[in-house]
Amino acid sequence: xxxxxxxxxxxxxxxxxxxxxxxxVARDLGMASSAVYRYFASRDxxxxxxxxxxxxxxxxxxxxxAEGVRGDLDRWLAVALAVRDxxxxxxxxxxxxxxxxxxxxxxxxxxxxxxxxxxxxxAAIVREAYEAGRIPxxxxxxxxxxxxxxxxxxxxxxRAPARLVGAAMSGFIHMCGAVSAELFGQxxxxxxxxxxxxxxxxxxxxxxxxxxx
Amino acid sequence: xxxxxxxxxxxxxxxxxxxxxxxxVARDLGMASSAVYRYFASRDxxxxxxxxxxxxxxxxxxxxxAEGVRGDLDRWLAVALAVRDxxxxxxxxxxxxxxxxxxxxxxxxxxxxxxxxxxxxxAAIVREAYEAGRIPxxxxxxxxxxxxxxxxxxxxxxRAPARLVGAAMSGFIHMCGAVSAELFGQxxxxxxxxxxxxxxxxxxxxxxxxxxx
DNA sequence: GCCACAAAGAGAGCAGTGCTCTTGCTTTTC
DNA sequence: GAAAAGCAAGAGCACTGCTCTCTTTGTGGC
Numbered sequence: 001x002x003x004x005x006x007x008x009x010x011x012x013x014x015x016x017x018x019x020x021x022x023x024x025v026a027r028d029l030g031m032a033s034s035a036v037y038r039y040f041a042s043r044d045x046x047x048x049x050x051x052x053x054x055x056x057x058x059x060x061x062x063x064x065x066a067e068g069v070r071g072d073l074d075r076w077l078a079v080a081l082a083v084r085d086x087x088x089x090x091x092x093x094x095x096x097x098x099x100x101x102x103x104x105x106x107x108x109x110x111x112x113x114x115x116x117x118x119x120x121x122x123a124a125i126v127r128e129a130y131e132a133g134r135i136p137x138x139x140x141x142x143x144x145x146x147x148x149x150x151x152x153x154x155x156x157x158x159r160a161p162a163r164l165v166g167a168a169m170s171g172f173i174h175m176c177g178a179v180s181a182e183l184f185g186q187x188x189x190x191x192x193x194x195x196x197x198x199x200x201x202x203x204x205x206x207x208x209x210x211x212x213x
Numbered sequence: 214x215x216x217x218x219x220x221x222x223x224x225x226x227x228x229x230x231x232x233x234x235x236x237x238v239a240r241d242l243g244m245a246s247s248a249v250y251r252y253f254a255s256r257d258x259x260x261x262x263x264x265x266x267x268x269x270x271x272x273x274x275x276x277x278x279a280e281g282v283r284g285d286l287d288r289w290l291a292v293a294l295a296v297r298d299x300x301x302x303x304x305x306x307x308x309x310x311x312x313x314x315x316x317x318x319x320x321x322x323x324x325x326x327x328x329x330x331x332x333x334x335x336a337a338i339v340r341e342a343y344e345a346g347r348i349p350x351x352x353x354x355x356x357x358x359x360x361x362x363x364x365x366x367x368x369x370x371x372r373a374p375a376r377l378v379g380a381a382m383s384g385f386i387h388m389c390g391a392v393s394a395e396l397f398g399q400x401x402x403x404x405x406x407x408x409x410x411x412x413x414x415x416x417x418x419x420x421x422x423x424x425x426x
Numbered sequence: 427g428c429c430a431c432a433a434a435g436a437g438a439g440c441a442g443t444g445c446t447c448t449t450g451c452t453t454t455t456c
Numbered sequence: 457g458a459a460a461a462g463c464a465a466g467a468g469c470a471c472t473g474c475t476c477t478c479t480t481t482g483t484g485g486c
Binding site for chain 2: 016017018058095099102103112141143144147149152166167169170172174175176178185191192198208
Protein backbone atom coordinates (compact mmCIF):
# COMPACT_ATOMS: atom_id res chain seq x y z
CA UNK A 1 0.00 0.00 0.00
CA UNK A 2 2.71 2.46 0.94
CA UNK A 3 4.40 1.52 -2.30
CA UNK A 4 1.22 2.17 -4.22
CA UNK A 5 0.83 5.59 -2.63
CA UNK A 6 4.41 6.47 -3.46
CA UNK A 7 3.94 5.43 -7.07
CA UNK A 8 0.92 7.66 -7.51
CA UNK A 9 2.66 10.44 -5.59
CA UNK A 10 5.61 10.24 -7.96
CA UNK A 11 3.21 10.64 -10.83
CA UNK A 12 1.77 13.73 -9.22
CA UNK A 13 5.27 14.96 -8.54
CA UNK A 14 5.81 15.09 -12.26
CA UNK A 15 2.88 17.45 -12.76
CA UNK A 16 2.71 19.50 -9.59
CA UNK A 17 6.24 19.42 -8.33
CA UNK A 18 7.03 19.43 -4.66
CA UNK A 19 3.68 20.88 -3.65
CA UNK A 20 1.77 17.83 -4.71
CA UNK A 21 -1.61 17.42 -3.10
CA UNK A 22 -2.08 14.56 -0.71
CA UNK A 23 -5.79 14.75 -1.31
CA UNK A 24 -5.34 14.43 -5.06
CA VAL A 25 -3.15 11.39 -4.55
CA ALA A 26 -5.82 9.87 -2.34
CA ARG A 27 -8.45 10.66 -4.95
CA ASP A 28 -6.44 8.88 -7.61
CA LEU A 29 -6.29 5.85 -5.36
CA GLY A 30 -10.02 5.99 -4.75
CA MET A 31 -9.64 6.47 -1.04
CA ALA A 32 -10.32 9.22 1.45
CA SER A 33 -7.50 11.62 2.17
CA SER A 34 -7.59 10.69 5.81
CA ALA A 35 -6.81 7.09 4.95
CA VAL A 36 -3.42 8.06 3.57
CA TYR A 37 -2.46 9.29 7.00
CA ARG A 38 -2.39 5.71 8.16
CA TYR A 39 0.67 5.16 6.01
CA PHE A 40 2.34 8.55 6.16
CA ALA A 41 2.04 10.73 9.23
CA SER A 42 2.20 13.88 7.14
CA ARG A 43 2.82 15.21 3.69
CA ASP A 44 6.41 15.86 4.67
CA UNK A 45 6.87 12.22 5.55
CA UNK A 46 5.63 11.25 2.12
CA UNK A 47 8.08 13.70 0.60
CA UNK A 48 10.85 12.23 2.72
CA UNK A 49 10.05 8.76 1.42
CA UNK A 50 10.13 10.06 -2.14
CA UNK A 51 13.42 11.84 -1.47
CA UNK A 52 15.06 8.72 -0.11
CA UNK A 53 13.81 6.70 -3.06
CA UNK A 54 15.11 9.33 -5.45
CA UNK A 55 18.57 9.39 -3.88
CA UNK A 56 18.64 5.61 -4.01
CA UNK A 57 17.54 5.43 -7.61
CA UNK A 58 20.11 8.01 -8.64
CA UNK A 59 22.83 6.28 -6.67
CA UNK A 60 21.95 2.94 -8.20
CA UNK A 61 21.96 4.40 -11.69
CA UNK A 62 25.35 5.98 -11.14
CA UNK A 63 26.86 2.83 -9.66
CA UNK A 64 25.46 0.72 -12.44
CA UNK A 65 26.94 3.05 -15.03
CA ALA A 66 30.37 2.85 -13.42
CA GLU A 67 30.41 -0.93 -13.37
CA GLY A 68 32.86 -2.53 -15.71
CA VAL A 69 34.16 0.75 -17.08
CA ARG A 70 37.94 0.83 -17.11
CA GLY A 71 39.95 4.02 -16.95
CA ASP A 72 39.54 6.79 -14.38
CA LEU A 73 38.34 9.47 -16.73
CA ASP A 74 35.92 7.13 -18.46
CA ARG A 75 34.45 6.00 -15.17
CA TRP A 76 33.98 9.59 -14.03
CA LEU A 77 32.34 10.51 -17.31
CA ALA A 78 30.12 7.43 -17.15
CA VAL A 79 28.94 8.44 -13.70
CA ALA A 80 28.35 12.05 -14.64
CA LEU A 81 26.47 11.18 -17.81
CA ALA A 82 24.38 8.62 -15.95
CA VAL A 83 23.46 11.21 -13.37
CA ARG A 84 22.47 13.60 -16.12
CA ASP A 85 20.45 10.91 -17.89
CA UNK A 86 18.60 10.06 -14.73
CA UNK A 87 17.88 13.71 -14.02
CA UNK A 88 16.55 14.27 -17.53
CA UNK A 89 14.29 11.26 -17.12
CA UNK A 90 13.11 12.30 -13.66
CA UNK A 91 13.41 16.07 -13.55
CA UNK A 92 11.02 16.52 -10.64
CA UNK A 93 12.75 13.94 -8.54
CA UNK A 94 16.00 15.74 -9.27
CA UNK A 95 14.44 19.03 -8.23
CA UNK A 96 13.28 17.35 -5.06
CA UNK A 97 16.75 16.30 -4.00
CA UNK A 98 19.04 18.92 -5.53
CA UNK A 99 16.71 21.86 -6.01
CA UNK A 100 15.78 24.50 -3.51
CA UNK A 101 14.62 22.98 -0.26
CA UNK A 102 10.90 22.73 0.27
CA UNK A 103 9.90 25.64 2.54
CA UNK A 104 9.40 24.54 6.10
CA UNK A 105 10.72 21.10 5.33
CA UNK A 106 13.63 19.77 7.33
CA UNK A 107 15.32 16.72 5.85
CA UNK A 108 15.43 13.99 8.50
CA UNK A 109 18.69 12.08 9.17
CA UNK A 110 17.40 9.05 7.25
CA UNK A 111 18.15 10.87 4.04
CA UNK A 112 21.85 11.50 4.51
CA UNK A 113 22.80 7.87 3.91
CA UNK A 114 21.24 7.56 0.45
CA UNK A 115 22.26 11.13 -0.31
CA UNK A 116 25.94 10.30 -0.18
CA UNK A 117 25.98 7.41 -2.62
CA UNK A 118 27.00 9.41 -5.67
CA UNK A 119 29.68 11.48 -3.99
CA UNK A 120 31.10 8.34 -2.37
CA UNK A 121 31.24 6.72 -5.77
CA UNK A 122 33.19 9.66 -7.11
CA ALA A 123 35.46 9.57 -4.08
CA ALA A 124 36.14 5.91 -4.76
CA ILE A 125 37.11 6.62 -8.35
CA VAL A 126 39.51 9.33 -7.30
CA ARG A 127 40.96 7.31 -4.43
CA GLU A 128 41.68 4.30 -6.61
CA ALA A 129 43.36 6.47 -9.19
CA TYR A 130 45.44 8.14 -6.52
CA GLU A 131 46.48 4.94 -4.78
CA ALA A 132 47.51 3.45 -8.09
CA GLY A 133 49.72 6.46 -8.66
CA ARG A 134 47.84 7.70 -11.67
CA ILE A 135 47.25 11.21 -10.33
CA PRO A 136 50.10 13.64 -10.99
CA UNK A 137 51.40 15.49 -7.96
CA UNK A 138 49.95 18.91 -7.29
CA UNK A 139 51.00 21.59 -4.83
CA UNK A 140 49.32 21.03 -1.47
CA UNK A 141 46.50 23.25 -0.30
CA UNK A 142 46.69 25.55 2.66
CA UNK A 143 44.05 27.23 4.73
CA UNK A 144 41.24 26.24 7.02
CA UNK A 145 39.19 24.54 4.29
CA UNK A 146 42.19 22.43 3.39
CA UNK A 147 42.15 20.98 6.89
CA UNK A 148 38.47 20.24 6.58
CA UNK A 149 39.06 18.55 3.26
CA UNK A 150 41.85 16.52 4.82
CA UNK A 151 39.42 15.37 7.50
CA UNK A 152 36.97 14.33 4.83
CA UNK A 153 39.75 12.52 3.00
CA UNK A 154 40.65 10.58 6.11
CA UNK A 155 37.08 9.32 6.31
CA UNK A 156 36.33 8.48 2.71
CA UNK A 157 39.33 8.78 0.48
CA UNK A 158 42.16 7.00 2.19
CA ARG A 159 45.45 8.82 1.92
CA ALA A 160 44.42 11.14 -0.87
CA PRO A 161 45.61 14.73 -0.37
CA ALA A 162 43.19 17.54 0.43
CA ARG A 163 43.55 19.11 -2.98
CA LEU A 164 42.43 15.95 -4.69
CA VAL A 165 39.42 15.55 -2.41
CA GLY A 166 38.58 19.17 -2.96
CA ALA A 167 38.79 18.74 -6.71
CA ALA A 168 36.54 15.69 -6.49
CA MET A 169 33.95 17.57 -4.48
CA SER A 170 34.31 20.46 -6.86
CA GLY A 171 33.57 18.12 -9.74
CA PHE A 172 30.52 16.76 -7.98
CA ILE A 173 29.25 20.26 -7.29
CA HIS A 174 29.95 21.32 -10.85
CA MET A 175 28.06 18.27 -12.08
CA CYS A 176 25.05 19.09 -9.92
CA GLY A 177 25.18 22.68 -11.08
CA ALA A 178 25.38 21.70 -14.73
CA VAL A 179 22.44 19.33 -14.46
CA SER A 180 20.38 21.87 -12.54
CA ALA A 181 21.25 24.63 -14.98
CA GLU A 182 20.05 22.46 -17.83
CA LEU A 183 16.86 21.34 -16.08
CA PHE A 184 15.95 24.67 -14.57
CA GLY A 185 16.26 26.56 -17.81
CA GLN A 186 19.49 28.48 -17.35
CA UNK A 187 20.86 27.24 -20.65
CA UNK A 188 17.95 28.45 -22.72
CA UNK A 189 19.06 30.57 -25.67
CA UNK A 190 22.64 29.48 -25.11
CA UNK A 191 23.20 25.83 -25.80
CA UNK A 192 19.94 24.27 -26.93
CA UNK A 193 20.79 21.41 -29.25
CA UNK A 194 23.83 19.54 -28.04
CA UNK A 195 23.53 19.91 -24.32
CA UNK A 196 24.99 16.51 -23.76
CA UNK A 197 28.13 17.54 -25.57
CA UNK A 198 28.43 20.72 -23.57
CA UNK A 199 27.87 18.78 -20.37
CA UNK A 200 30.62 16.33 -21.25
CA UNK A 201 32.92 19.23 -22.08
CA UNK A 202 32.36 20.63 -18.61
CA UNK A 203 32.83 17.28 -16.94
CA UNK A 204 36.10 16.74 -18.77
CA UNK A 205 37.22 20.06 -17.39
CA UNK A 206 36.23 18.98 -13.91
CA UNK A 207 38.15 15.74 -14.35
CA UNK A 208 41.24 17.57 -15.49
CA UNK A 209 41.02 19.73 -12.38
CA UNK A 210 41.31 16.56 -10.32
CA UNK A 211 44.06 15.15 -12.48
CA UNK A 212 42.01 12.26 -13.85
CA UNK A 213 42.98 10.86 -17.23
CA UNK B 214 2.00 50.78 -2.85
CA UNK B 215 3.31 48.06 -5.16
CA UNK B 216 6.69 48.70 -3.65
CA UNK B 217 5.27 48.32 -0.16
CA UNK B 218 3.66 45.02 -1.06
CA UNK B 219 6.90 43.74 -2.53
CA UNK B 220 8.82 44.68 0.58
CA UNK B 221 6.46 42.77 2.84
CA UNK B 222 6.38 39.90 0.36
CA UNK B 223 10.17 39.69 0.44
CA UNK B 224 9.96 39.43 4.21
CA UNK B 225 7.52 36.58 3.90
CA UNK B 226 9.73 35.00 1.29
CA UNK B 227 12.39 34.66 3.94
CA UNK B 228 10.15 32.61 6.17
CA UNK B 229 7.87 30.72 3.81
CA UNK B 230 9.92 30.49 0.66
CA UNK B 231 8.30 30.53 -2.72
CA UNK B 232 4.91 29.47 -1.44
CA UNK B 233 4.35 32.66 0.43
CA UNK B 234 0.77 33.53 1.18
CA UNK B 235 -0.72 36.50 -0.55
CA UNK B 236 -3.33 36.67 2.20
CA UNK B 237 -0.68 36.81 4.89
CA VAL B 238 1.07 39.62 3.05
CA ALA B 239 -2.21 41.49 2.85
CA ARG B 240 -2.81 40.89 6.56
CA ASP B 241 0.58 42.34 7.39
CA LEU B 242 -0.33 45.41 5.41
CA GLY B 243 -3.66 45.71 7.18
CA MET B 244 -5.67 45.34 4.02
CA ALA B 245 -8.00 42.77 2.54
CA SER B 246 -6.46 40.11 0.35
CA SER B 247 -8.64 41.16 -2.53
CA ALA B 248 -7.13 44.63 -2.42
CA VAL B 249 -3.72 43.25 -3.34
CA TYR B 250 -5.17 42.05 -6.62
CA ARG B 251 -5.45 45.66 -7.69
CA TYR B 252 -1.67 45.77 -7.88
CA PHE B 253 -0.78 42.24 -8.88
CA ALA B 254 -3.10 40.21 -11.06
CA SER B 255 -2.04 36.99 -9.39
CA ARG B 256 0.39 35.49 -6.98
CA ASP B 257 2.57 34.48 -9.90
CA UNK B 258 2.78 38.08 -11.00
CA UNK B 259 3.98 39.06 -7.55
CA UNK B 260 6.58 36.31 -7.75
CA UNK B 261 7.64 37.55 -11.15
CA UNK B 262 8.17 41.02 -9.75
CA UNK B 263 10.25 39.60 -6.93
CA UNK B 264 12.24 37.49 -9.38
CA UNK B 265 13.06 40.47 -11.57
CA UNK B 266 14.07 42.51 -8.53
CA UNK B 267 16.26 39.65 -7.32
CA UNK B 268 18.03 39.30 -10.67
CA UNK B 269 18.57 43.03 -10.75
CA UNK B 270 19.90 43.20 -7.22
CA UNK B 271 22.27 40.32 -7.87
CA UNK B 272 23.41 41.82 -11.14
CA UNK B 273 24.01 45.17 -9.51
CA UNK B 274 25.97 43.61 -6.68
CA UNK B 275 28.13 41.69 -9.12
CA UNK B 276 28.76 44.71 -11.33
CA UNK B 277 29.58 46.84 -8.35
CA UNK B 278 32.06 44.27 -7.10
CA ALA B 279 33.81 44.17 -10.45
CA GLU B 280 34.20 47.93 -10.66
CA GLY B 281 37.72 49.14 -10.36
CA VAL B 282 39.23 45.72 -9.92
CA ARG B 283 42.20 45.21 -12.19
CA GLY B 284 43.37 41.85 -13.42
CA ASP B 285 41.20 39.23 -15.11
CA LEU B 286 41.41 36.61 -12.42
CA ASP B 287 40.78 39.13 -9.66
CA ARG B 288 37.75 40.53 -11.42
CA TRP B 289 36.33 37.07 -11.93
CA LEU B 290 36.92 36.21 -8.28
CA ALA B 291 35.39 39.49 -7.17
CA VAL B 292 32.26 38.77 -9.16
CA ALA B 293 31.99 35.20 -7.92
CA LEU B 294 32.51 36.16 -4.29
CA ALA B 295 30.02 39.00 -4.59
CA VAL B 296 27.45 36.61 -6.01
CA ARG B 297 28.08 34.25 -3.12
CA ASP B 298 27.83 37.07 -0.60
CA UNK B 299 24.54 38.23 -2.02
CA UNK B 300 23.17 34.70 -2.02
CA UNK B 301 24.18 34.15 1.59
CA UNK B 302 22.47 37.41 2.53
CA UNK B 303 19.34 36.62 0.53
CA UNK B 304 19.10 32.85 0.38
CA UNK B 305 15.40 32.77 -0.46
CA UNK B 306 15.78 35.22 -3.27
CA UNK B 307 18.60 33.06 -4.60
CA UNK B 308 16.39 30.01 -4.37
CA UNK B 309 13.73 31.91 -6.25
CA UNK B 310 15.94 32.62 -9.23
CA UNK B 311 18.40 29.71 -9.31
CA UNK B 312 16.57 27.00 -7.39
CA UNK B 313 14.02 24.59 -8.73
CA UNK B 314 11.32 26.35 -10.66
CA UNK B 315 8.05 27.01 -8.85
CA UNK B 316 5.60 24.32 -9.95
CA UNK B 317 3.15 25.58 -12.52
CA UNK B 318 5.05 28.83 -12.84
CA UNK B 319 6.25 29.93 -16.23
CA UNK B 320 8.80 32.73 -16.19
CA UNK B 321 7.59 35.52 -18.47
CA UNK B 322 9.93 37.09 -21.04
CA UNK B 323 10.43 40.16 -18.83
CA UNK B 324 12.73 38.14 -16.67
CA UNK B 325 15.31 37.13 -19.26
CA UNK B 326 16.82 40.58 -19.48
CA UNK B 327 17.72 40.97 -15.81
CA UNK B 328 18.60 37.28 -15.68
CA UNK B 329 21.51 37.72 -18.05
CA UNK B 330 23.34 40.49 -16.24
CA UNK B 331 25.77 38.28 -14.36
CA UNK B 332 26.64 36.00 -17.24
CA UNK B 333 27.11 39.01 -19.49
CA UNK B 334 29.46 40.50 -16.94
CA UNK B 335 31.48 37.32 -16.95
CA ALA B 336 31.45 37.28 -20.73
CA ALA B 337 32.81 40.81 -20.73
CA ILE B 338 35.68 39.88 -18.44
CA VAL B 339 36.63 36.96 -20.63
CA ARG B 340 36.24 38.91 -23.84
CA GLU B 341 38.46 41.74 -22.69
CA ALA B 342 41.12 39.31 -21.56
CA TYR B 343 40.96 37.54 -24.89
CA GLU B 344 41.05 40.65 -27.01
CA ALA B 345 44.04 41.90 -25.06
CA GLY B 346 45.81 38.64 -25.85
CA ARG B 347 46.04 37.51 -22.26
CA ILE B 348 44.38 34.15 -22.85
CA PRO B 349 46.76 31.40 -23.98
CA UNK B 350 45.76 29.53 -27.09
CA UNK B 351 43.86 26.31 -26.63
CA UNK B 352 42.91 23.62 -29.13
CA UNK B 353 39.60 24.48 -30.81
CA UNK B 354 36.43 22.61 -29.94
CA UNK B 355 34.54 20.42 -32.33
CA UNK B 356 31.01 19.13 -32.32
CA UNK B 357 27.52 20.50 -32.45
CA UNK B 358 27.76 22.31 -29.11
CA UNK B 359 30.91 24.05 -30.29
CA UNK B 360 28.89 25.61 -33.10
CA UNK B 361 26.26 26.74 -30.64
CA UNK B 362 28.93 28.24 -28.43
CA UNK B 363 30.39 30.01 -31.44
CA UNK B 364 26.96 31.50 -32.14
CA UNK B 365 26.78 32.72 -28.55
CA UNK B 366 30.26 34.16 -28.86
CA UNK B 367 29.28 36.08 -31.95
CA UNK B 368 26.48 37.73 -29.98
CA UNK B 369 28.15 38.49 -26.71
CA UNK B 370 31.82 37.80 -26.73
CA UNK B 371 33.25 39.34 -29.84
CA ARG B 372 35.77 37.16 -31.58
CA ALA B 373 36.43 34.86 -28.65
CA PRO B 374 36.66 31.20 -29.65
CA ALA B 375 33.99 28.68 -28.71
CA ARG B 376 36.18 26.95 -26.15
CA LEU B 377 36.65 30.16 -24.24
CA VAL B 378 32.93 30.98 -24.24
CA GLY B 379 32.24 27.43 -23.16
CA ALA B 380 34.70 27.72 -20.30
CA ALA B 381 33.12 31.00 -19.24
CA MET B 382 29.67 29.48 -19.21
CA SER B 383 31.09 26.49 -17.42
CA GLY B 384 32.48 28.78 -14.76
CA PHE B 385 29.16 30.54 -14.38
CA ILE B 386 27.38 27.21 -14.03
CA HIS B 387 29.97 25.97 -11.58
CA MET B 388 29.54 29.14 -9.56
CA CYS B 389 25.78 28.73 -9.42
CA GLY B 390 26.20 25.10 -8.45
CA ALA B 391 28.66 25.93 -5.71
CA VAL B 392 26.44 28.62 -4.23
CA SER B 393 23.38 26.39 -4.42
CA ALA B 394 25.24 23.47 -2.90
CA GLU B 395 26.24 25.64 0.01
CA LEU B 396 22.81 27.15 0.50
CA PHE B 397 20.81 24.00 -0.03
CA GLY B 398 22.81 21.96 2.42
CA GLN B 399 24.89 19.73 0.16
CA UNK B 400 28.10 20.68 1.91
CA UNK B 401 26.93 19.71 5.38
CA UNK B 402 29.37 17.38 7.12
CA UNK B 403 31.96 18.11 4.47
CA UNK B 404 33.21 21.66 4.55
CA UNK B 405 31.49 23.51 7.38
CA UNK B 406 33.87 26.17 8.60
CA UNK B 407 35.74 27.75 5.74
CA UNK B 408 33.20 27.54 2.96
CA UNK B 409 34.38 30.80 1.52
CA UNK B 410 37.85 29.35 1.11
CA UNK B 411 36.54 26.25 -0.58
CA UNK B 412 34.36 28.36 -2.84
CA UNK B 413 37.33 30.45 -3.90
CA UNK B 414 39.33 27.30 -4.52
CA UNK B 415 36.65 26.10 -6.90
CA UNK B 416 36.35 29.44 -8.64
CA UNK B 417 40.11 29.56 -9.17
CA UNK B 418 39.78 26.19 -10.82
CA UNK B 419 37.02 27.49 -13.04
CA UNK B 420 39.15 30.49 -13.96
CA UNK B 421 42.08 28.28 -14.87
CA UNK B 422 39.79 26.27 -17.13
CA UNK B 423 39.11 29.48 -19.06
CA UNK B 424 42.76 30.50 -19.05
CA UNK B 425 42.27 33.54 -16.83
CA UNK B 426 45.20 34.70 -14.76
C1' DG C 427 -20.85 74.00 -3.80
C1' DC C 428 -22.20 70.04 -6.06
C1' DC C 429 -22.37 66.31 -9.07
C1' DA C 430 -20.06 62.53 -11.66
C1' DC C 431 -16.77 59.40 -12.32
C1' DA C 432 -12.99 56.56 -11.44
C1' DA C 433 -9.90 54.50 -8.37
C1' DA C 434 -9.21 51.73 -4.07
C1' DG C 435 -10.46 48.84 -0.75
C1' DA C 436 -13.81 45.58 1.92
C1' DG C 437 -16.39 41.49 2.33
C1' DA C 438 -18.49 37.33 1.04
C1' DG C 439 -17.98 33.28 -1.31
C1' DC C 440 -16.00 29.21 -4.21
C1' DA C 441 -13.08 25.38 -4.64
C1' DG C 442 -9.19 23.62 -3.06
C1' DT C 443 -5.47 22.36 0.68
C1' DG C 444 -3.16 19.75 5.16
C1' DC C 445 -4.54 17.69 9.05
C1' DT C 446 -7.45 15.89 13.18
C1' DC C 447 -11.09 13.56 15.31
C1' DT C 448 -14.82 10.49 15.58
C1' DT C 449 -17.33 6.79 13.71
C1' DG C 450 -17.93 2.57 11.43
C1' DC C 451 -16.45 -1.70 9.17
C1' DT C 452 -13.57 -5.75 8.45
C1' DT C 453 -10.17 -8.98 9.60
C1' DT C 454 -7.46 -11.30 12.72
C1' DT C 455 -6.67 -13.44 17.26
C1' DC C 456 -7.88 -15.75 21.33
C1' DG D 457 -18.28 -16.67 19.05
C1' DA D 458 -16.37 -12.54 21.35
C1' DA D 459 -12.75 -9.28 21.83
C1' DA D 460 -9.17 -6.74 19.71
C1' DA D 461 -6.70 -4.61 16.31
C1' DG D 462 -6.20 -2.62 11.80
C1' DC D 463 -8.15 0.13 8.21
C1' DA D 464 -11.03 3.34 5.92
C1' DA D 465 -14.63 7.00 5.70
C1' DG D 466 -16.69 11.39 6.80
C1' DA D 467 -17.15 15.68 8.92
C1' DG D 468 -14.87 19.56 10.29
C1' DC D 469 -11.15 23.30 11.20
C1' DA D 470 -8.22 26.76 9.57
C1' DC D 471 -5.94 28.02 5.71
C1' DT D 472 -5.01 29.09 0.59
C1' DG D 473 -5.67 31.66 -4.41
C1' DC D 474 -8.93 33.98 -6.70
C1' DT D 475 -13.52 36.25 -8.25
C1' DC D 476 -17.39 38.83 -7.62
C1' DT D 477 -20.09 42.53 -5.87
C1' DC D 478 -20.56 46.41 -2.99
C1' DT D 479 -19.03 50.51 -0.61
C1' DT D 480 -16.02 54.15 0.40
C1' DT D 481 -12.88 57.73 -0.99
C1' DG D 482 -10.69 61.17 -3.74
C1' DT D 483 -10.68 64.23 -7.52
C1' DG D 484 -11.98 66.93 -11.73
C1' DG D 485 -15.47 69.71 -14.16
C1' DC D 486 -19.15 72.82 -14.08
